[in-house]
Amino acid sequence: MNVGLSLNTPRPIPIFSRVFPFKLKYLGFASQFSTRAFRPGPTRSRPEFSRLTGGGVEREESRPSKSLIEDEAELSDWVSDLRTNSIRGQVTSEDEPDSDMGRRSRSRSGRARETDSGGNKGGDAGGFSMKRRRESNSNEFSEPTRRRTESRFGSPTTNRGTVGLPKERRGRRERDLGVKRDGKGLRGKRGFIDDDVVDNGEDERKGLMQNLGGLITEEESDSDDDGGNDNGFFEKKALSSISLENDFEVKDRPSLSANSDSFMSETRFDQCSISPLSLKGINHAGYEKMTVVQAATLPIILKDVTVLDVEMLSFVLVVTAIPSGDCKDVLAKAKTGTGKTVAFLLPSIEVVVKSPLDRDQKRPPILVLVVCPTRELATQAATEAKALLKYHPAIGVQVVIGGVRIALEQKSMNANLCQILVATPGRLKDHIENTAGFATRLMGVKVLVLDEADRLLDMGFRKDIEKIIAAIPKQRQTLMFSATVPEEVRQICHSALKRDHEFINTVQEGAEDTHSKVRQMHLVAPLDKQFPFLYAILKDHMADDPDYKVIVFCTTARVTGLVARLLGELNLNIREIHSRKAQTYRTRVSDEFRKSKGLILVTSDVSARGVDYPDVTLVIQVGLPASREQYIHRLGRTGRKGKEGEGVLLLAPWEEFFLSTVKDLPITKAPVPSIDPDTKKKMERALSQVDMNSKESAYQAWLGYYNSQKKVGNDKHRLVELANEFSRSMGLDTPPAIPKLVLGKMGLRNIPGLRSK
Numbered sequence: 001m002n003v004g005l006s007l008n009t010p011r012p013i014p015i016f017s018r019v020f021p022f023k024l025k026y027l028g029f030a031s032q033f034s035t036r037a038f039r040p041g042p043t044r045s046r047p048e049f050s051r052l053t054g055g056g057v058e059r060e061e062s063r064p065s066k067s068l069i070e071d072e073a074e075l076s077d078w079v080s081d082l083r084t085n086s087i088r089g090q091v092t093s094e095d096e097p098d099s100d101m102g103r104r105s106r107s108r109s110g111r112a113r114e115t116d117s118g119g120n121k122g123g124d125a126g127g128f129s130m131k132r133r134r135e136s137n138s139n140e141f142s143e144p145t146r147r148r149t150e151s152r153f154g155s156p157t158t159n160r161g162t163v164g165l166p167k168e169r170r171g172r173r174e175r176d177l178g179v180k181r182d183g184k185g186l187r188g189k190r191g192f193i194d195d196d197v198v199d200n201g202e203d204e205r206k207g208l209m210q211n212l213g214g215l216i217t218e219e220e221s222d223s224d225d226d227g228g229n230d231n232g233f234f235e236k237k238a239l240s241s242i243s244l245e246n247d248f249e250v251k252d253r254p255s256l257s258a259n260s261d262s263f264m265s266e267t268r269f270d271q272c273s274i275s276p277l278s279l280k281g282i283n284h285a286g287y288e289k290m291t292v293v294q295a296a297t298l299p300i301i302l303k304d305v306t307v308l309d310v311e312m313l314s315f316v317l318v319v320t321a322i323p324s325g326d327c328k329d330v331l332a333k334a335k336t337g338t339g340k341t342v343a344f345l346l347p348s349i350e351v352v353v354k355s356p357l358d359r360d361q362k363r364p365p366i367l368v369l370v371v372c373p374t375r376e377l378a379t380q381a382a383t384e385a386k387a388l389l390k391y392h393p394a395i396g397v398q399v400v401i402g403g404v405r406i407a408l409e410q411k412s413m414n415a416n417l418c419q420i421l422v423a424t425p426g427r428l429k430d431h432i433e434n435t436a437g438f439a440t441r442l443m444g445v446k447v448l449v450l451d452e453a454d455r456l457l458d459m460g461f462r463k464d465i466e467k468i469i470a471a472i473p474k475q476r477q478t479l480m481f482s483a484t485v486p487e488e489v490r491q492i493c494h495s496a497l498k499r500d501h502e503f504i505n506t507v508q509e510g511a512e513d514t515h516s517k518v519r520q521m522h523l524v525a526p527l528d529k530q531f532p533f534l535y536a537i538l539k540d541h542m543a544d545d546p547d548y549k550v551i552v553f554c555t556t557a558r559v560t561g562l563v564a565r566l567l568g569e570l571n572l573n574i575r576e577i578h579s580r581k582a583q584t585y586r587t588r589v590s591d592e593f594r595k596s597k598g599l600i601l602v603t604s605d606v607s608a609r610g611v612d613y614p615d616v617t618l619v620i621q622v623g624l625p626a627s628r629e630q631y632i633h634r635l636g637r638t639g640r641k642g643k644e645g646e647g648v649l650l651l652a653p654w655e656e657f658f659l660s661t662v663k664d665l666p667i668t669k670a671p672v673p674s675i676d677p678d679t680k681k682k683m684e685r686a687l688s689q690v691d692m693n694s695k696e697s698a699y700q701a702w703l704g705y706y707n708s709q710k711k712v713g714n715d716k717h718r719l720v721e722l723a724n725e726f727s728r729s730m731g732l733d734t735p736p737a738i739p740k741l742v743l744g745k746m747g748l749r750n751i752p753g754l755r756s757k
């Protein structure tokens, strides 16, 4: 067959007609997602399983992103590290070998982002009880154990999350396949905002000082520089024409569950054009059917990487002859814990499968680049990729993340197969700048994946992402996934995606971004009550469920350290993870927590996104979450794979405003726990045993964090009053002194109530 001729002839239809039924299988499936042009604006309603092309985006002035000063918590940590006296007995433990010198040098060269989240409002009911009711957890992941708990919450919503899953609806058949699209794929300018620094687990703090200079608002430009996929227009048109003339087989048409509670589709992986060895890997991983997000995105992403199937050879040849620029970029939104990792890894692997392997190449190209915001997430994605690649011995995955010796990574990338590279942004940038031959290898990238895309596009990472995008070919496929895609991200995603990208939203219209089987509560309490309440909630939960597995999110790394010490003094079985811990320790604790039950993980936002700890029973967020998105991601550590879970947001009265940002979520008031005199005494004793250094560091970090939260930090006098309230809640009536330099950086010099040194 003369493929070239078919592509260039003005009459390609006969060829496509021959192969059409196969193709339609996928197009038909994909069309279950409504396709509309995206129009930003408040009146736009969320489509049901929507699939939107990015090409229709009208430009709006992009809103300034989050305050850069958000990271002052980190800044304060960082600056405190510069103090000569910071070496005095800092939170040192065998678990934290990177303290002091190591940490300080890391501070200068890296970004230790620590954003802590947590938050909620409180109620004022009577006695507190956290008894949970977990009835049949039946869902497609078939929970083996059935647990029953009961709830003593009086709210009428307490039954939420216990109802069985409604029946799945079969995928709908739509015939709007003939939509003719403009094939112009112009990519937006890469005008990114300045960095910010939050505790996302990266240990580079570059840019922090520059950030003090103020925020730079991103400017988006229409003057795109990438011709993109003009070449693909002709083929698309042809396919569209044919689709109108042909019917397709219904039996193989994948179907999706249209139920907001269900995230599994009826589609088996072997219904999609996936290579046999990948299918073997999928089976080995225990996956049979696709989750909804996988079923919604795979056919669209795979469109141009369709392989195999000898019977369809003519089709395959035609499709593979389409220039790679024709691949659809995808921005996908799906709830937490619903299988987004496989959704982007699998089609990426198929790209590698299709690419010729040249063993003689001195610097073999990296074909797939996966960028994740935290080290834990990058490691996890690489592990998942390795599992899927079990039967692809010629394809290798490598990980590059902060906290690991760069020379080791260089060696590993040179000595091993590395068609797929998973990385955190800061370390990737380091390799681009410092690793010989790395930039050349990156020029082979065909697929770029931005996991937790909204996080990667926010200010904390933009500079790095900008640099990364500049280092890879423009002619590539870009995939972005997240459980949250705020409007501002839609506005700026053109910096990475082609203009005609697909936005696939698997969250049903009218449905919440959180899982209905996760019961969400808030508790508002003054700071001096928060530690006792936290303890009471934990004790109650542990009593209720011997298989408890709890995550407590705190606002900053230092505050996380303080809470971990306090709970440790109270003899709870705790572990801690945050950016102040050495990577080896973080990895070890993360692995342990993944496998354990009867454990409490106290953490900063390094664990907020993506990390897949199975069977987490409760997520507690202490203090103001950095954003609505962060609240959702943190909560998403429980209730994964359709399971039940609980979330409690513990807020101070002056943090209650946060509830308005999540008012669309079903967060109910929790009853106020009663603290008996014994517990009170126990708490006082435990607080007195926590070392002074932890308290001082936590105070400073607390001040920095809330200083960066506009609604709290704008009134500096009030901020200091609150900080001193926090100090008293730790048992320090006299607030710790803060270095003048730090106060200056925070804009807090000469504010009454602060002590300087």
Ligand SMILES: Nc1ncnc2c1ncn2[C@@H]1O[C@H](COP(=O)(O)OP(=O)(O)OP(=O)(O)O)[C@@H](O)[C@H]1O
Pocket (backbone or CB within 6 Å): 286, 287, 288, 289, 290, 291, 294, 334, 335, 336, 337, 338, 339, 340, 341, 342, 482, 483, 609, 610, 611, 612, 636, 640, 641
């Ligand atoms: N098709 C499937 N069938 C069964 N289990 C699956 C399937 N795909 C993924 N999983 C499992 O579902 C769990 C959640 O997947 P994953 O961590 O990718 O979720 P996610 O959507 O990325 O979550 P988050 O938004 O928190 O990052 C994992 O344990 C994964 O192994």
